Every structure is written in structure tokens, then in C-alpha cells.
Amino acid sequence: MIFYVACAVAAWLFLVGVYGIATSDNLVHLVLCLVVVQASTYVLLSAVGYRHGGVAPVFADVTQTQTTVDSVVQALMLTDIVVEATVVALLLAITVQIKKRTGIVDPNNVNLLRG
Amino acid sequence: MTALPALPVVIPLLMAALLVALGSHLHRRLMDLLALLTAGSVTGICAYLTYKSSHGSPIVYWFGNWTPEKHFALGISFVIDPIGGGLATLVAFLIFAALLFSWRYLEAVKSLFHALMLIFMAGMCGLCLTGDLFNLFVWFEVMTASGVTLCGYKSEEHGPLQGALNFAVTNTLGAYLTLTGIALIYAYAGSLNMAQVSQTLITHPPGGHLVQIGFLFLVAGFLVKSAVFPFHFWLADAHAVAPTPVCVLFSGVMVELGLYATARIYWSVFAPSFHASEGALRTVLLTMGVLTAVVGALQCFTQRHLKRLLAFSTISHVGLMFIGFALLDSDALAGTAMYVIGHGLVKAALFICVGILLHRFQSVDEFELQGIGINSPWTGLLLFLGAIGLSGIPPFTNCVGESMIDESAKKMGLEWLSLVFIFAGAITSGAVLRIGARIWLGWGVRDEEAISRASQKAHLGPETEGSHRRVPWSMWVPACALLLIAMAIGEIGSLRSATRTFSEQMLRTADYNALVLEVTPMPSAVRLDPGEFDSSIGKQVIALAIAVLLALLSLFPNLLGSARKSLGNLVDLALRPLKAIHTGRIGDFVAWFIFGIAAYGAILLLCTK
Numbered sequence: 001m002i003f004y005v006a007c008a009v010a011a012w013l014f015l016v017g018v019y020g021i022a023t024s025d026n027l028v029h030l031v032l033c034l035v036v037v038q039a040s041t042y043v044l045l046s047a048v049g050y051r052h053g054g055v056a057p058v059f060a061d062v063t064q065t066q067t068t069v070d071s072v073v074q075a076l077m078l079t080d081i082v083v084e085a086t087v088v089a090l091l092l093a094i095t096v097q098i099k100k101r102t103g104i105v106d107p108n109n110v111n112l113l114r115g
Numbered sequence: 116m117t118a119l120p121a122l123p124v125v126i127p128l129l130m131a132a133l134l135v136a137l138g139s140h141l142h143r144r145l146m147d148l149l150a151l152l153t154a155g156s157v158t159g160i161c162a163y164l165t166y167k168s169s170h171g172s173p174i175v176y177w178f179g180n181w182t183p184e185k186h187f188a189l190g191i192s193f194v195i196d197p198i199g200g201g202l203a204t205l206v207a208f209l210i211f212a213a214l215l216f217s218w219r220y221l222e223a224v225k226s227l228f229h230a231l232m233l234i235f236m237a238g239m240c241g242l243c244l245t246g247d248l249f250n251l252f253v254w255f256e257v258m259t260a261s262g263v264t265l266c267g268y269k270s271e272e273h274g275p276l277q278g279a280l281n282f283a284v285t286n287t288l289g290a291y292l293t294l295t296g297i298a299l300i301y302a303y304a305g306s307l308n309m310a311q312v313s314q315t316l317i318t319h320p321p322g323g324h325l326v327q328i329g330f331l332f333l334v335a336g337f338l339v340k341s342a343v344f345p346f347h348f349w350l351a352d353a354h355a356v357a358p359t360p361v362c363v364l365f366s367g368v369m370v371e372l373g374l375y376a377t378a379r380i381y382w383s384v385f386a387p388s389f390h391a392s393e394g395a396l397r398t399v400l401l402t403m404g405v406l407t408a409v410v411g412a413l414q415c416f417t418q419r420h421l422k423r424l425l426a427f428s429t430i431s432h433v434g435l436m437f438i439g440f441a442l443l444d445s446d447a448l449a450g451t452a453m454y455v456i457g458h459g460l461v462k463a464a465l466f467i468c469v470g471i472l473l474h475r476f477q478s479v480d481e482f483e484l485q486g487i488g489i490n491s492p493w494t495g496l497l498l499f500l501g502a503i504g505l506s507g508i509p510p511f512t513n514c515v516g517e518s519m520i521d522e523s524a525k526k527m528g529l530e531w532l533s534l535v536f537i538f539a540g541a542i543t544s545g546a547v548l549r550i551g552a553r554i555w556l557g558w559g560v561r562d563e564e565a566i567s568r569a570s571q572k573a574h575l576g577p578e579t580e581g582s583h584r585r586v587p588w589s590m591w592v593p594a595c596a597l598l599l600i601a602m603a604i605g606e607i608g609s610l611r612s613a614t615r616t617f618s619e620q621m622l623r624t625a626d627y628n629a630l631v632l633e634v635t636p637m638p639s640a641v642r643l644d645p646g647e648f649d650s651s652i653g654k655q656v657i658a659l660a661i662a663v664l665l666a667l668l669s670l671f672p673n674l675l676g677s678a679r680k681s682l683g684n685l686v687d688l689a690l691r692p693l694k695a696i697h698t699g700r701i702g703d704f705v706a707w708f709i710f711g712i713a714a715y716g717a718i719l720l721l722c723t724k
Contacts (some may be wrong), residue, residue: 010295014291014295018288018705018708018709020702021284021288021701021702021705022702022705022706023702024701025700027280029703030284034284034287034288037288037291038291040291040295041291041294041298043293044295044299045294045298048298048299048301048302072301072307073298073301076249076298076301078298079249079253080294083253083256083260086256086260087256087259087260087283087287089285090260090263090264090283091280091283094267094270094276094280094283095280097267097270098273098277098280100278101271101272101273101276102273102603104118107280107700107701107702108700108702113627115150
């Protein structure tokens with residue numbers, strides 16, 4: 001049950017983020033919509049790893065017979081957060097440079113790349 | 116050296132870190148030498164690994180020695196088979212050529228350029244060699260992030276920044292969909308290792324449409340990377356503004372790596388599960404390939420910005436390679452492998468020629484450069500050779516690839532695919548012949564107002580300093596070498612037999628699983644002979660003839676009188692909607708992405724029995 005709710009939330013976040021990117025008129029807003037899209041993958045991954053009645057997978061405190069949530073998925077999420085931080089930092093740096101060079105942060109200002 | 120398989124990614128990353136740390140204290144030439152040495156050594160290591168895996172079974176390397184426990188894969192693996200290893204060797208070799216080219220290029224750069232190139236190489240090599248789904252995603256992101264930075268390297272100008280932004284947003288969005296696919300597959304299979312997932316899908320076939328949806332989501336990111344229609348819009352923008360050594364890499368290998376990842380995911384994970392819907396998948400993939408080839412070729416011909424023109428021709432040829440993969444057959448895959456090598460080398464050489472033009476004349480606009488090329492005739496010769504190479508004429512390697520794919524298509528009753536090859540080859544070759552003739556022979560009508568109108572578009576700041584009167588050897592030697600290699604290796608029978616043998620091996624999923632999960636060692640690949648392929652030289656000569664005709668027609672509007680004028684207007688009218696959708700806006704690209712995924716997914720599901 002929880003899994004399907006989480007999937008629905010992930011799908012919603014993904015589509016809302018994509019809608020934001022498609023209709024954005026400010027580069028900073030566009031980059032943050034990309035962050036929202038990434039958040040959908042976090043929700044999905046957490047849902048995949050969840051186990052009913054499971055505790056945190058810290059095996060120093062937990063005996064071998066207790067159910068824990070899936071730790072691989074949490075490792076995937078941490079990796080994704082790092083990757084996303086890098087990419088978003090890169091995109092924001094590009095945005096700052098665009099503002100410096102042209103004074104406009106509108107993604108629709110693309111007369112150089114048409115055709 | 117048991118850790119040798121890990122070195123192609125470890126060495127470049129360490130050297131990149133070293134270069135960034137010591138960058139301000141090192142002389143520029145020393146940094147060049149270190150980077151070249153690293154690229155050279157990685158080329159050697161990858162070549163050796165490819166050789167070793169071809170005389171025996173694919174090499175399986177488990178990081179941290181986490182070997183499978185009771186035939187269940189727990190760790191992250193690199194699985195090096197000759198196809199992946201060969202592609203990694205091509206990657207490292209092209210990085211070497213690009214670094215050699217940038218010896219004189221980008222005079223004012225600091226250590227960041229070399230470090231970024233090395234990280235780019237590490238990402239690409241990692242992607243070729245890995246045997247784990249999430250590891251594939253990580254290397255994909257490393258490749259994208261460093262590629263974006265290299266693309267926007269000339270951050271003083273607006274164009275590179277905009278191109279880099281397009282590149283980053285579209286590829287990252289594709290990567291997020293890949294990640295969603297990984298999550299769904301992991302939810303079912305409980306593992307990220309390709310062989311383990313494949314084994315689980317075979318022994319416990321999932322109900323519903325998990326296989327189709329999972330596959331489509333997983334390869335979504337790689338389809339964006341390989342610029343399949345309608346995810347191709349970012350590529351032309353990124354190529355138009357990237358520095359030339361970076362363009363060489365983008366067109367030469369980065370785009371093809373998306374295709375390799377798709378093939379790897381299909382053959383190593385999903386192939387046995389797709390038995391029922393193989394026909395549906397073949398339809399979808401062929402649609403992708405044909406649309407990409409046609410759209411790329413048509414857009415290519417209408418460009419006047421040299422780099423954008425070459426970028427669209429890359430898109431077109433990648434469409435052709437995709438057709439080779441789409442046939443889902445071992446001979447077609449072997450043909451695709453040969454085509455990747457041949458096209459990669461020729462396209463790299465063409466980009467280097469454009470880079471030489473930019474170095475000497477500070478422009479990449481076709482009309483602005485009209486007639487000026489007479490001052491560097493040898494570059495012109497190289498460009499004409501490259502143009503002919505694009506049409507698939509022997510002795511170029513892509514000719515061999517093309518005949519293998521044609522043969523395979525004929526066996527399946529799809530002979531009309533060779534028409535697509537002729538179409539794309541003729542138009543892309545014709546476009547490059549046209550720019551060659553205009554720039555070096557000065558043919559064609561001079562259009563003064565068009566020159567001034569568009570010259571702001573193609574205006575790029577100088578990428579080099581120093582004397583612009585001569586072409587330094589570090590620039591034309593890589594181009595020459597690449598073209599010569601492209602012409603020579605197609606004829607090596609052992610290369611053709613090797614691609615046939617190991618493509619066939621790549622298709623054997625059950626053996627792959629058994630090898631990786633340490634159930635049984637893989638039986639030695641049965642050596643296939645080079646194969647007698649109907650060399651279909653006639654088709655390629657027709658393609659070249661059409662190319663020459665198209666070039667002449669567009670250069671001399673008065674050649675056929677009024678008939679040509681009305682035909683020209685008709686063609687313009689037909690192509691106008693195509694040009695209109697290439698708006699350069701990220702929002703449009705993202706909308707096309709969602710539409711494309713939805714459409715392909717719908718076709719896949721509807722055609723599945």
C-alpha cells in the first residue's frame with residue numbers, strides 16, 4: 001500500500017518538475033525544478049527499500065534476526081545526492097556566468113542556437 | 116597484476132587529482148606531457164585487456180574482492196569482453212589524439228582542461244567496462260558532468276554557456292529516468308549486477324509489463340546521450356560551441372557510448388525476457404534509428420555553421436548505427452561495431468580540420484570562409500577525404516560495417532534499410548563536400564547579406580594564440596593519422612572475424628551469467644571467419660554520386676535552370692517545419708523528451724503480444 005502511494009508521489013514530483021522546466025522563464029527556477037525531478041527518484045528509492053517493521057540498518061545495535069530496511073537502496077540515494085549536488089552546482093555556476101555575460105537569466109533568450 | 120581491470124579508471128582519476136592539486140606550479144608543457152602519458156598508458160592497458168579477453172573468456176573483476184557468494188552476486192564488477200574493451204581502447208585513443216591536438220590549442224588554459232579531459236576519459240572507460248547497472252549510471256553521470264564543463268569551457272561567451280546548459284539539463288533528465296528504471300528493476304530483482312538481474316528475470320519471469328517499462332526507462336538516459344530522435348536537440352547546440360578537441364570526443368565516442376550502453380543493457384540483462392516481444396522491440400528500435408538518420412541528414416544539409424553541420428551528420432550516422440543494433444542480430448551488431456570505429460575516426464578527423472580552419476581564420480561560418488581555404492590546401496585534402504568517407508565508400512571501415520548490416524537486414528526481409536543508409540550517407544557526405552568546395556575551391560554564389568546576417572551566430576572568440584600563418588604539426592598529424600587508420604583497418608580480415616566472433620559472444624546471455632556468477636567458465640568463443648559479404652560497392656558509389664550531385668546543386672543554383680529553383684523552393688518549404696522545431700529552448704527539448712518516451716513506450720506496449 002505504502003509502496004503504491006510512494007510511487008504516485010514520485011510520479012507526481014517527476015511530472016511537476018518536468019512541467020516546471022518546460023515552462024520556466026528563469027534559469028534559477030529551471031535548475032531547481034531539476035532538483036524536484038531528482039527528489040522523485042529519492043522517494044521511489046526509499047519506497048523500494050522500505051520493509052514493514054524494519055529498523056535502520058545499523059548493524060552495531062541490531063541483532064541478526066531483526067528486520068532492517070534495505071541498506072543498498074540508501075547507499076544508492078546517498079550516491080545520487082552527491083551526483084545531484086555536483087550537477088546542480090555546475091548548472092548554477094553556468095547560470096551565474098550567463099547573468100554576468102548577458103544580464104538576462106531567461107532560458108528563452110537563445111537567439112544564437114536557433115535552427 | 117590482478118587489479119589491472121580497474122586501472123583504466125583509477126589512473127586517470129588519480130592523475131586528474133594530481134594535476135588540479137599541482138596545477139599552478141607546473142609548466143604547461145609538463146601538464147600536456149603528463150596528460151598524454153596517462154592517455155597513452157590507458158590506451159595500452161585497455162588494448163591489452165581486450166587482447167587478453169579475446170583469447171579466453173571475458174575478464175571478470177570484483178571490486179574489493181567481493182566475489183559472488185553461493186552464486187549470488189554481492190559486489191560491483193567490471194566485466195571486460197572484447198567489444199567493451201575495444202570501445203574503451205577507442206575512447207582512450209581518441210582522448211590521446213584530442214590532447215595532442217590541444218597541444219597548440221587553448222594556449223591560455225590552466226590545469227583544469229587536462230584534469231577534465233582525464234576525468235572524461237575515466238567516465239567513458241568505466242562505462243565501457245562495467246558489469247553493474249548502478250555503476251553504469253555513475254560513470255554516465257561522471258561523463259555528463261565533465262562533458263558539460265568541457266563544453267562550456269569558453270565561459271566568456273554566451274554561446275558555450277547556453278549549449279552547456281542545454282546539454283546538462285537534457286542529459287541529466289534522461290539520467291533521472293534511468294535511475295527510476297534502476298529502482299524498479301532493483302525492486303523486482305533484488306540486485307544491481309547485470310548478470311544477477313538477468314538470472315532472476317530468467318528464473319522468475321515477472322508478470323505484467325515490468326520488462327518492457329524497465330528496459331525503456333533504463334535506456335532512456337542512454338538514448339538521450341546517443342541523440343536518438345526526438346532526444347537529439349541538445350547535441351547540435353553542444354557541438355556548435357564546444358572547443359574543437361572536445362567536439363572530436365563528443366562525436367567520435369561519447370555519442371556511440373550511449374548506443375553501447377543500450378546494447379549492453381539489452382543483451383546482458385533483458386534479452387531472454389524479451390522473447391515474446393522481440394518483434395515489438397525491433398519495430399520500436401528501427402523506428403528510432405530510421406527517424407534519427409533521416410532527421411539528422413536533412414538538418415545537416417541546411418546548416419552553414421560548420422560544427423553544427425558536422426554535429427547533425429553525427430546524429431544521422433548514429434541513427435544508422437542504431438539501425439544496426441535494432442536488427443538484434445549478431446552479424447548486424449558486428450557491422451555496428453565496425454561502423455562505430457570507422458565513423459568515429461573519420462568524424463574526429465573532420466572536426467580537427469574544422470578546428471584548423473578556426474585556428475587560422477577565426478570563423479566557422481561556411482559563407483564567411485568562402486574561397487579562403489586556398490591558403491591551407493592540405494587541410495582541404497583531408498576534409499575531402501573525410502567527406503568521401505562519410506558516404507561509406509571502400510576502403511573506409513564504415514563501408515564494411517554497412518555491408519554487414521545490409522546483409523543482416525536482407526536476411527530479415529528488410530532490404531529497404533539499405534536505402535536509408537544511402538540516403539543518410541549521400542546527404543551528409545554531400546553537405547561536407549559542399550563546404551569543402553565552397554571554402555577551398557571558392558565555388559558557389561557569394562551572398563553578402565547572408566554573410567553579415569549570420570556571422571554573429573557563428574562568431575566564436577579565438578581558441579588559440581600564436582602564429583596563425585602556418586598549421587602546426589600537432590594539428591594536422593592527428594587528422595591525417597585518424598583518416599589513414601580509418602582506411603586501413605577495414606581491410607584487416609582478423610578484425611572483421613573478431614567483431615563477428617565477439618558480437619556473437621555478446622549475445623549469449625546465459626553464458627555471460629554463468630561466467631559472472633561463477634557457475635561455469637565461459638566456453639571459448641567459436642571463431643567465425645571474416646564472412647563473405649556482398650560488398651555492395653554499387654550502393655556506396657550511388658551514394659557518393661548523389662552526394663556530389665547535391666553539393667553541386669546547392670552551390671550553383673542556376674545549374675538546372677528554373678526546374679532547380681522550383682524544386683529548391685519545394686524542398687525549403689518541406690524542411691521549414693523541421694528547422695522550426697529546433698528552437699534551442701530547453702523547455703521545448705524537455706517536452707519532446709517526455710513525448711518521445713511516452714510514444715515509444717506506447718508503441719512497445721501496444722505491439723507486445
